[in-house]
Amino acid sequence: MKWIPQEVETYLNAKEYVDTAVIPVYSLSFGEEMKQSAAAFEFISLLTGYLEKQFTGRILLFPPFTYLKSDNMENVIDELIKWENVVLQSEFKHLLYITSELDWRMYENRVGGSLIWLPSLPLGNMSEPQKVEVIESQVKQLLSIFTQKWSING
Template identity: 30%
Template sequence: MKWTSVDLQKYEQAKEYVDTVIVPLAPFQVGALEASAKQADQYDVLTLFARELEKELMGRIMLTPTYTYITTAEKSEEVERINKWTRHFKEQPFKQVLYISFDPSWRKIASDLEGEFIWLPSIPLKDADPAAVKGMIRDQTMQTAELVKSFW
């Protein structure tokens, strides 16, 4: 289920089955064009990936809006905010709170998160064939779905 009015109504009726929330994490910066463009591309891929993952695991997960943060922000402050999100989700009650991102900097502090962190290797978009990108997203979705199922 996604964060839409239609899916939220479905969630209300199926709360007992939807026990996992997935939160995409995406860095954001305006500045150096090359770095900003890369982050914009990764944001698009992360959005596509998260939607594919939601489709694959429909009926068991809730996909939230993307948590976006400034690239240069203090990670300790972001961890504090994200942990507040985690506590909020667990009060709903979601049993599993999973964060997904292409940003490898989260790996160093993943143990500070109260939810589980899943790092995804980035998918290169520059000069990539759209069909190839779609295939890579599908492959990564299937692998990640298996990982998510292991938390159940």
């Protein structure tokens, strides 16, 4: 389910079945890194959109957690932990962050949710069918990660 009124209403009526919160994590960069930042955004946006379709009724796809690449990471982590605390108090059993930001791998032990890092694949020059094929391939790989997380924690 997506973070839109109709689907949030469905979530509110079926909380016992929707046990997983997915939060995309992006950084914004400007100047020379702007294009790379936009490519990572496109990749993670498409990927989480496809994940949401695969697991409709099991996950709620939250709006992205977005920060400036130039921000102090300690402050960024503190802000993400605020999100995390609120989400986990809202009866979600599982919290998964999805990002292509390599820096997060150094901090994954600081957050309570599971961090899934994927290298961003450049989709910019691909046709729509090619993008779909690449994203679907990535989602298939993530299916096993999701089912593993669910089997470990119920």
